[in-house]
Structures are given as structure tokens and as C-alpha cells.
Amino acid sequence: MIVLAIETATTACGVGLRTASGVEVVTVLDTERRHTEVLSAGIAQMLTQAALGPRDVTRVVVDRGPGLFTGLRVGIATASAFAQALGCELVEVTSLELLAHGAYDVGVRGRLVAAVDGRRGELFVQTFNLDEQVESVNEPVVARPRDVVIEWATSGAPVTFTGDGVARYVEDFAAVPQGALITQSVPSLHAALALGATRTPSPVVTPLYLREADAIANFTTRERNP
Amino acid sequence: MTVVLGIETSCDETAAAVVDENFHVRSSIIESSIDQHRAFGGVVPELAGRAHVTTLGPVVARALDEAGLDPHHPAIDAVAVTSGPGLIGSLLVGLSAAKAYALAWGVPFVGVNHLEGHLFAPLLERSDLEWPLMTLLVSGGHSMLVLQSGPGTHQVLGETIDDAAGEAYDKVARWLGLGYPGGPVIDALAQQGDASALTLPVSMTGSDFNLSFSGLKTAVVRASARHADVALADVAASFQAAVAEQLLRKLRRALEVHEVKGVALAGGVAANSALRAGVSALADEFSLACHLPTLAMCTDNAAMIAAAGLYRFQAHGASSLELSAEPNWQLAHV
Numbered sequence A: 001m002i003v004l005a006i007e008t009a010t011t012a013c014g015v016g017l018r019t020a021s022g023v024e025v026v027t028v029l030d031t032e033r034r035h036t037e038v039l040s041a042g043i044a045q046m047l048t049q050a051a052l053g054p055r056d057v058t059r060v061v062v063d064r065g066p067g068l069f070t071g072l073r074v075g076i077a078t079a080s081a082f083a084q085a086l087g088c089e090l091v092e093v094t095s096l097e098l099l100a101h102g103a104y105d106v107g108v109r110g111r112l113v114a115a116v117d118g119r120r121g122e123l124f125v126q127t128f129n130l131d132e133q134v135e136s137v138n139e140p141v142v143a144r145p146r147d148v149v150i151e152w153a154t155s156g157a158p159v160t161f162t163g164d165g166v167a168r169y170v171e172d173f174a175a176v177p178q179g180a181l182i183t184q185s186v187p188s189l190h191a192a193l194a195l196g197a198t199r200t201p202s203p204v205v206t207p208l209y210l211r212e213a214d215a216i217a218n219f220t221t222r223e224r225n226p
Numbered sequence B: 001m002t003v004v005l006g007i008e009t010s011c012d013e014t015a016a017a018v019v020d021e022n023f024h025v026r027s028s029i030i031e032s033s034i035d036q037h038r039a040f041g042g043v044v045p046e047l048a049g050r051a052h053v054t055t056l057g058p059v060v061a062r063a064l065d066e067a068g069l070d071p072h073h074p075a076i077d078a079v080a081v082t083s084g085p086g087l088i089g090s091l092l093v094g095l096s097a098a099k100a101y102a103l104a105w106g107v108p109f110v111g112v113n114h115l116e117g118h119l120f121a122p123l124l125e126r127s128d129l130e131w132p133l134m135t136l137l138v139s140g141g142h143s144m145l146v147l148q149s150g151p152g153t154h155q156v157l158g159e160t161i162d163d164a165a166g167e168a169y170d171k172v173a174r175w176l177g178l179g180y181p182g183g184p185v186i187d188a189l190a191q192q193g194d195a196s197a198l199t200l201p202v203s204m205t206g207s208d209f210n211l212s213f214s215g216l217k218t219a220v221v222r223a224s225a226r227h228a229d230v231a232l233a234d235v236a237a238s239f240q241a242a243v244a245e246q247l248l249r250k251l252r253r254a255l256e257v258h259e260v261k262g263v264a265l266a267g268g269v270a271a272n273s274a275l276r277a278g279v280s281a282l283a284d285e286f287s288l289a290c291h292l293p294t295l296a297m298c299t300d301n302a303a304m305i306a307a308a309g310l311y312r313f314q315a316h317g318a319s320s321l322e323l324s325a326e327p328n329w330q331l332a333h334v
């Protein structure tokens, strides 16, 4: 099995490739929201360097969010079209589970809070238990950084925070007495490749927005017609 | 024979089409998210972007299927896609997908200007097209007079300095409480109204070819507020006549200055009955061929993008996979 991984949930854009022999290559192509410009060109280059052609890819794994809306759409549109064109399998993962697996892979254990920057002063957050394996404790939600910090500071339970949402509000998160921080600016592409190889494929990938479009619609309409 | 898959996602239409080098449309599929936007009185970018990402794959699959092409090994020579102008979040979906299809199938990829796409629409419906051609391109986002000396060779003579004609229709319709989009509903109402009921100012009387609809929109709102007794149909008829009058006056002047073989109407507002009648009459008066698009070709579609892409690809080659979306890409800069 040859797996191609696509990661566009944050301002960074990354691709990964796992060859039939299990060799993994991952690259962060850009960190400045230039997903559209770098993604397909990056995939082409990565395949060429591995001496593979597009038709050698048997599975495409893509991060469906939560994260930057436009980034997600670029990644999902690219992954879906690529898989549709080849008739190959498509696997979806979430940004927050990739962060959890990324932390697990570097030895983090116990409670982990993964947070992706949701803009507008909010985070996309999910809590995991990293023990024998990575298990989610709850569903991903939208939350304000202060509320997450207060919740964990008052609980007193040991916890590790990770993700670009934590990096953005690092001073707030550093104030949690029993909290530890680990840096992961990009959801783990190695985790995406590993999950992509083992998880059941899905016929279509649906973006995980966590915000209703109607609310955004009202917001943008109000903005336009003050 | 060169065959191109076209993709269009610049606004609320998600479209895919297969066109060959004879400009024969082998398939053309259009889905619109317009119903989701009605309540907001205009296209909401986030809603449009969300719709494209779920709709595009199935639309492309249908376009390939109807053209009799293998979904995984289609006999196409290029993938063409609108890369601007349009809503950035919508453009990105089509652009990203088009690059991925091209990469996966190992065929070139071509970025197309949406407005140039509209200019290619007559080629898809007429095999007897003669150049030069004077085109009035009017839509919800654009209003311009374009002199085409041949396919892909165009000169923008003038364009709107404020609102597009379609935008004025939407705004007036919203003010009159007629819903969104405004074009079809005002056009239908205007058929039953008296165009002389309201006296509206004649704008843009200069000798240039620029257009303006913002003042007219304001004048309609003011005049109909002042004359509350004037029937809605009469307001609609007066407004519609004023829009057509300005467009036709500029078109007439362009035909007086530039010698052409034909006149064409393009864009969403090309569906407007007053404008169609007026352009047709002008063409008769100047003894020119008249190219009025079918209603299906007025709407944004991917066949016109494939056609423009075909020309671009044959004349200028493929685009780089690193091409970015250009939400404000002007036709004059193509």
C-alpha cells in the first residue's frame, strides 16, 4: 500500500508519503496559508523524488479539520479530486487526533488537550487520554482559550497542551500550574500516514467545521450592510 | 482531437463540462447553491465555499459520464478551471480540485479568466461566428463593452465605474421587497408595467464607454419613495428601461465608432428581455449578425470555461501547478 497524506488544517500546508516498504517522507511545504499554490506542486515533487507516479498511490488520507476553513477546503478538494481521478481509497482523519497521536509518538502520556486555532478568539479543542493507545475523552468543541485554561487550572489534574491554538495563547496555557506544553505547530503527518494505512476508507470526506455556516452568513451579511 | 474538461466555481454555481476543439459541448453540468443564499439577499461566500466542496466531485463525475469518458482514464488533453475573478473561497475549491485531477491523470492544467469564458460562450452556440465582434458583457459582478478582434483577442472599451448591472437589479429588488436574485423577478414585473411612470435621470451621457448604475439605483429608491402611489410593476418597468437605455446607448455608440461583423450579449443579465430585444434591434439597424445566448449559456457554466481553456492551452500552453487564485483578475490584464 502506498499512502499519500494531505494536511491543510492550519496556516501550514504539508504532505506525506508512505511507500510500499513502509518508508515515510513528510514535508511542510509552506507555513503562510499558501495552500493552493504549494499543495499539488508539492505532491508532484514528492512523488517524483520517490520515483513514483500518481497512479502508484493506493490511498489518500486527508485532515478534515477542524481548522482554517479555506485551508480545509483546499486540502479536501485536492484529496477528493485526486482519489476520484485515480479511483483510489480515501481516508479521513481529524486535526485534533493527529495532534494527539503526534504527542503520543514523542512519549506524552496521560491527559492531553489538543487545540487548533479557530480564529475570532476561539479554539477548536478536544481532550484525549494517552495510555496504551490514543483515546478521545470527548467530542471536538469550540471554546474560548480562557475557559479551557480555567477549567484545567481549577481541576488540578495533570495535563499536556498541544497545537497551534496553544501556541497562539501560550501565556494563558503556561499559567496552568500542573500543565505541560509541547510544541506541534502542524498536526502530525506521520500520524496521518499511520492512521491512513490502517483506518477504514470513507466514500466521501466531509469538512469538520464546528461552526454553522448560517452564523457566519449572518455575520458576513451584517458586516456588509451595517 | 483536443478535448478539455472545464471546471467553474467562481460564485454560487458548481459546474463541470467537456468540450472538444470544434467547440462542441459533449457535456455540461451545473449545480447552484442559490437557494441557500436567498434569505441573505446575496451570495454568502462561506455558504458558497461549503457547497462547492461537497458538490464538485459528483458534478465532475457526471460531466465525464455524460461525455462518455472513463472516470479514471478520461481521454482528455487538459483540465481548465476558472482561477479568477470571483469569490476567493469558491475559486480555491475549483482550482485545487482541477490541479489534482490534472496531476492524477497526467494532463496539463490551465487557469482561465471567468470573463474571457463568457466571451467564448457564443462560439459554443454559433459555428458561423465572424469577427470582429462587439460584446456587451453584463452580469451580477461585471458590466463592460468588449471589442473582440478574434477568439482570445479582446479590448475592454469601457466598464462600470461602480455597481454592475445585475448588482443594481439585486439592490433595487431588495429595496422593493422582491427577494433575491433581482433580475428575473424585476424583468417579469416590468412586462406588466409602464416604463414612463417614473422619470429617472439619464446617467453616463459622455462619449466614453464607461457605465454606472449606482446613481440609477438610488434614483429609483428615491423616486418610488416620493411617489408611493406608483405601482410596483411601473417602478420595475421604469428601472428596467433606464438600465437598458444606458447599456444600449453605449453599445450604439461603440457600433458607430468601431466597425464589426456582429454583436453579442453575454453574462447573466443577457437573459433580460428588454436588453435582448434592444440588442437585437440594434443589430438589425446596423445590419450585423446578432448573437443572443440561450438562457442556459447566460448562467455561469463550465462549457465556456473549457472553451476559453482550450484556446488558452492551444495558444499559450499550460499553467503552472503553483498558479494562485486571482479574485480581482481583470479582463484587460488577461
Ligand SMILES: [Zn+2]
Residues within 6 Å of the ligand: B114, B118, B139, B267, B268, B299, B300
Ligand atoms: Zn459570470
